[in-house]
Amino acid sequence: MKCPLALVIALILSVSAFAKSDSTILTKTVTDSGSIIYTKNGLTLTLNNKSVNFDTVVLRQRLVATFFEVYPKLLQTFNPDATKHVVFNVDSAYDGVAYASRGQITFNPGWFVKHPDDIDVVTHETMHLVQAYRGGSPGWLTEGIADYVRFKFGVENIGWALPAFKETQKYTDAYRVTARFLAWLEAHVHSGIVVELNTALRTKTYTQNTWAELTKKTLDELWADYAKSPAL
Ligand SMILES: [Zn+2]
Numbered sequence: 001m002k003c004p005l006a007l008v009i010a011l012i013l014s015v016s017a018f019a020k021s022d023s024t025i026l027t028k029t030v031t032d033s034g035s036i037i038y039t040k041n042g043l044t045l046t047l048n049n050k051s052v053n054f055d056t057v058v059l060r061q062r063l064v065a066t067f068f069e070v071y072p073k074l075l076q077t078f079n080p081d082a083t084k085h086v087v088f089n090v091d092s093a094y095d096g097v098a099y100a101s102r103g104q105i106t107f108n109p110g111w112f113v114k115h116p117d118d119i120d121v122v123t124h125e126t127m128h129l130v131q132a133y134r135g136g137s138p139g140w141l142t143e144g145i146a147d148y149v150r151f152k153f154g155v156e157n158i159g160w161a162l163p164a165f166k167e168t169q170k171y172t173d174a175y176r177v178t179a180r181f182l183a184w185l186e187a188h189v190h191s192g193i194v195v196e197l198n199t200a201l202r203t204k205t206y207t208q209n210t211w212a213e214l215t216k217k218t219l220d221e222l223w224a225d226y227a228k229s230p231a232l
Contacts, residue, residue: 023042025040026068034048042084043084045067045085047087050089051109052092063090063107067126071126074127074130075130078199082130083103087104088105092109094106097118115159117160120160123149127149128146140173144174162179163176167227180230180232181222182197
């Protein structure tokens with residue numbers, strides 16, 4: 001061999017590449033109580049299946065894959081200090097769609113039977129964990145930000161879109177209506193406003209004046225501008 005140094009370097013590179021990729025592999029362990037614990041890149045997801053008479057294998061794989069794709073991006077963008085251990089409860093006794101609370105998200109498996117393409121419910125709900133607001137935040141804005149994040153970071157969003165603007169809408173309508181307003185603000189008024197609003201809400205510095213501090217206009221003035229020219 002004429003060039004052993006190159007070989008050694010190549011070997012070192014390949015070993016370090018292997019060591020690096022190793023931490024990105026999803027590992028899975030099953031506890032005595034039946035919980036499944038997944039770890040990857042410093043994140044842990046515990047999945048508790050409390051559903052009965054329901055095969056959740058496909059749903060479970062999609063929930064887990066969506067979490068590990070979206071959650072690192074949301075942490076990095078909005079709150080690197082948010083919890084690194086998340087619990088998913090798949091619970092057929094719960095008859096809503098899903099809700100997030102204190103590091104846990106509860107899903108109704110029946111919802112995904114009827115709406116198999118709605119996996120970005122995971123994106124919306126995990127954003128609530130990243131938001132980690134400690135009370136006092138306007139609910140319409142909290143939900144509007146979570147749906148804006150679904151719009152921006154969702155992995156599929158099949159059959160889900162921001163609704164067209166209508167004169168009857170208000171910014172307090174929450175969810176997708178508010179999300180579309182936030183998308184418009186990002187595009188036409190102040191790029192990065194959602195990150196800044198999120199930080200203000202999390203650190204409890206948010207007030208009605210926050211809008212004017214960021215854009216020089218009040219919330220009502222911004223909405224009036226949006227209503228006049230709502231194209232994204
Ligand atoms: Zn929500």
